[in-house]
Amino acid sequence: MIYKVISKPEFKAFIDAIVRVNNAYGPCQVEIDAKGKPIYQFKPVKSADEISFDYTVTHSSAKHFFLPFRDELSSFTFTDGNWEQEVRYDAPPTILIGLRPCDINAINILDDVMLHGPYPSPYYLARRKNTFIIGMDHLPLPDCFCKSMNRHTVNHGFNLFCSDIGDRYYLSINSANAFSFLKEFKIEEPSYEDNCNLIERRKSIKNSFETNVEVTGLPVFLDIEFDSPIWQKWGDKCLSCGSCAMVCPTCYCYSVEEKFDIDLKGSSRQNHLYSCNLVDFAQVAGGHNFRPRNGDRLKYRYYHHYRGFAANDNQQICVGCNRCGRACLANINPKDVINDLRLERESCTTCVSTSPEKT
Amino acid sequence: MNHLGFKLDKVKVGSFDFTCCEGCQLQLANKESTLPEFLGLIDIRNFREISSERHDDYDIALVEGSITRSDEIERLKAIRAQAKVLVAFGTCACFGGVNSLKNRIPQEEAIREVYDGKKIETMPSMKISDIVEVDLSIPGCPVSKDEVERIMVGIVTRSAVSLPKYPVCVECKQKLNTCLFDLGEICLGPITRAGCDAVCPTGKTACLGCRGPAEDINFPSFEELVLDRKLSISDMKEKLGFYNGFGDYLDHES
Numbered sequence: 001m002i003y004k005v006i007s008k009p010e011f012k013a014f015i016d017a018i019v020r021v022n023n024a025y026g027p028c029q030v031e032i033d034a035k036g037k038p039i040y041q042f043k044p045v046k047s048a049d050e051i052s053f054d055y056t057v058t059h060s061s062a063k064h065f066f067l068p069f070r071d072e073l074s075s076f077t078f079t080d081g082n083w084e085q086e087v088r089y090d091a092p093p094t095i096l097i098g099l100r101p102c103d104i105n106a107i108n109i110l111d112d113v114m115l116h117g118p119y120p121s122p123y124y125l126a127r128r129k130n131t132f133i134i135g136m137d138h139l140p141l142p143d144c145f146c147k148s149m150n151r152h153t154v155n156h157g158f159n160l161f162c163s164d165i166g167d168r169y170y171l172s173i174n175s176a177n178a179f180s181f182l183k184e185f186k187i188e189e190p191s192y193e194d195n196c197n198l199i200e201r202r203k204s205i206k207n208s209f210e211t212n213v214e215v216t217g218l219p220v221f222l223d224i225e226f227d228s229p230i231w232q233k234w235g236d237k238c239l240s241c242g243s244c245a246m247v248c249p250t251c252y253c254y255s256v257e258e259k260f261d262i263d264l265k266g267s268s269r270q271n272h273l274y275s276c277n278l279v280d281f282a283q284v285a286g287g288h289n290f291r292p293r294n295g296d297r298l299k300y301r302y303y304h305h306y307r308g309f310a311a312n313d314n315q316q317i318c319v320g321c322n323r324c325g326r327a328c329l330a331n332i333n334p335k336d337v338i339n340d341l342r343l344e345r346e347s348c349t350t351c352v353s354t355s356p357e358k359t
Numbered sequence: 360m361n362h363l364g365f366k367l368d369k370v371k372v373g374s375f376d377f378t379c380c381e382g383c384q385l386q387l388a389n390k391e392s393t394l395p396e397f398l399g400l401i402d403i404r405n406f407r408e409i410s411s412e413r414h415d416d417y418d419i420a421l422v423e424g425s426i427t428r429s430d431e432i433e434r435l436k437a438i439r440a441q442a443k444v445l446v447a448f449g450t451c452a453c454f455g456g457v458n459s460l461k462n463r464i465p466q467e468e469a470i471r472e473v474y475d476g477k478k479i480e481t482m483p484s485m486k487i488s489d490i491v492e493v494d495l496s497i498p499g500c501p502v503s504k505d506e507v508e509r510i511m512v513g514i515v516t517r518s519a520v521s522l523p524k525y526p527v528c529v530e531c532k533q534k535l536n537t538c539l540f541d542l543g544e545i546c547l548g549p550i551t552r553a554g555c556d557a558v559c560p561t562g563k564t565a566c567l568g569c570r571g572p573a574e575d576i577n578f579p580s581f582e583e584l585v586l587d588r589k590l591s592i593s594d595m596k597e598k599l600g601f602y603n604g605f606g607d608y609l610d611h612e613s
């Protein structure tokens with residue numbers, strides 16, 4: 001890692017230069033909501049002026065740049081009695097600007113799932129290798145809880161990371177590419193004061209969190225609470241709409257569909273991102289649904305995120321961005337669900353066997 | 360037709376319109392990019408928007424529109440008797456559609472308003488399944504041509520055909536749309552069957568549920584959402600009633 005500082009106007013000029021000639025995406029204000037608050041999304045940008053550098057957080061994560069909502073896995077051409085398969089890993093070079101530490105941590109988690117298992121995904125790898133990530137720090141929103149998940153700082157997984165230290169950015173440069181781009185611009189060695197400012201900035205970010213979700217020992221706790229009535233209580237609210245999983249930076253479940261061309265001369269195999277909250281997620285051939293109740297489906301999303309599955313070494317995959325909580329129309333969010341579970345347990349420390357029967 | 364070494368027969372299709380705007384049939388006729396391939400897949404026996412030939416030996420009947428006259432009932436029964444597979448085609452056929460708006464007022468009043476008091480035979484709008492058994496429903500106002508093509512291919516190749524079971528929100532989120540509830544509007548996306556690629560919310564108009572309820576919807580929670588956002592329950596009911604797809608939920612009300 002190389003550390004430099006750059007003035008804000010010079011940084012903007014640098015960003016402008018790279019987005020003009022590249023396929024780039026950055027945070028843009030797309031709407032003002034009914035309460036007068038701006039809504040941001042990662043959108044294609046062609047100049048630095050289109051980017052909201054002082055944005056808060058995007059409504060949807062940057063996940064779909066690596067795991068598109070719909071993606072062709074392979075295409076087939078049929079000849080008389082035979083067929084040929086074509087697989088393509090196309091990934092145009094892409095620059096992503098303004099990702100938050102939790103967003104980059106989320107991509108690092110996806111790396112573990114997609115690249116470090118027994119069957120690495122070449123589709124994911126192609127996109128990951130061809131994406132240049134510029135991170136930026138920010139003061140947390142009142143409902144951000146990435147600090148609870150220990151995902152509020154990041155030290156790898158990006159090409160360049162910018163910490164806002166007042167009139168300039170403190171740059172952590174993590175790739176040769178990034179450094180050679182930046183050399184064309186006026187960058188300086190960090191002064192003693194810059195270093196102090198960086199430490200101050202980190203402290204102030206750390207101390208600005210208003211939401212804390214107690215996750216120590218949560219995996220074991222979740223194992224114990226498998227039959228808790230809390231799941232159905234929250235499940236009863238759930239609309240099974242999948243919005244939480246779509247906006248989440250680490251939900252990676254997908255379903256695979258085969259689609260014939262209308263002339264029957266070929267077909268395409270596509271995957272599309274799905275959600276364990278959707279009604280037929282656990283429905284199998286023959287029609288049996290292993291999780292017909294929304295409480296069971298909701299529970300599995302929480303288990304995947306806070307207990308972890310073997311496929312990702314039982315690590316918690318939630319980074320604490322609370323995008324799911326903001327998107328949920330039924331007011332379901334990790335903080336309230338986890339607190340509710342903990343409360344339920346704490347209020348019955350003496351009784352042993354009140355769990356309802358499995359149904 | 361030969362497909363992967365299997366011989367496939369073209370399916371014989373008849374398409375029939377009842378009380379409607381014929382917009383769904385038009386969807387099939389006007390997607391020129393794939394029309395030749397689509398017509399290569401099926402044998403049109405009766406489809407007035409595509410051909411003037413009329414034959415009565417169809418196996419699959421696409422039935423568009425709702426039923427509002429007694430002669431329509433007879434015609435529909437005859438189609439049912441001929442067809443091996445009867446498809447309720449479009450929202451009018453599946454749920455009664457916009458025509459059902461007239462069911463809310465006395466029929467004489469509707470006739471007076473629309474036909475200036477001329478002698479017109481009409482009755483409350485009914486969906487196709489109120490009269491005959493329906494084998495397959497393809498909802499949408501109008502239907503999505505992509506979906507119809509997918510289903511036709513499924514029928515021809517004898518593979519499973521299905522509609523998405525989840526609601527419109529999934530597709531809406533994938534479009535990175537701003538949720539209309541966050542803009543202070545009621546949208547039926549959370550309870551409406553997906554498959555339209557969320558066209559309405561993408562165009563910043565609320566979903567009015569033309570594709571009918573998604574599978575196993577959570578209606579109480581949806582109502583809770585409308586109340587929680589301080590939006591109007593009567594506005595919600597107005598939207599639920601628009602295409603007549605949510606009758607089961609409206610009746611349980613009030």
Ligand code: SF4
Pocket residue numbers: 244247248249250251305317318319320321322323324325334
């Ligand atoms: S589960 Fe929610 S809080 Fe956790 S990473 Fe996903 S969207 Fe963010």
Ligand code: SF4
Pocket residue numbers: 237238239240241242243244245277298324327328329330331332
């Ligand atoms: S938790 Fe919320 S966002 Fe997720 S499926 Fe349920 S209602 Fe939709």
Ligand code: SF4
Pocket residue numbers: 379380381382383384423424449450451452456457499500501502
């Ligand atoms: S469903 Fe809509 S487009 Fe189709 S016939 Fe009825 S009104 Fe027309």
Ligand code: SF4
Pocket residue numbers: 243527528529531532536537538539540546547548549557560566
């Ligand atoms: S706009 Fe409608 S369809 Fe889209 S997320 Fe909101 S409720 Fe769902």
Ligand code: SF4
Pocket residue numbers: 499500527551552555556557558559560565566567568569570571
């Ligand atoms: S968004 Fe709703 S009203 Fe619009 S086409 Fe889709 S289902 Fe129909």
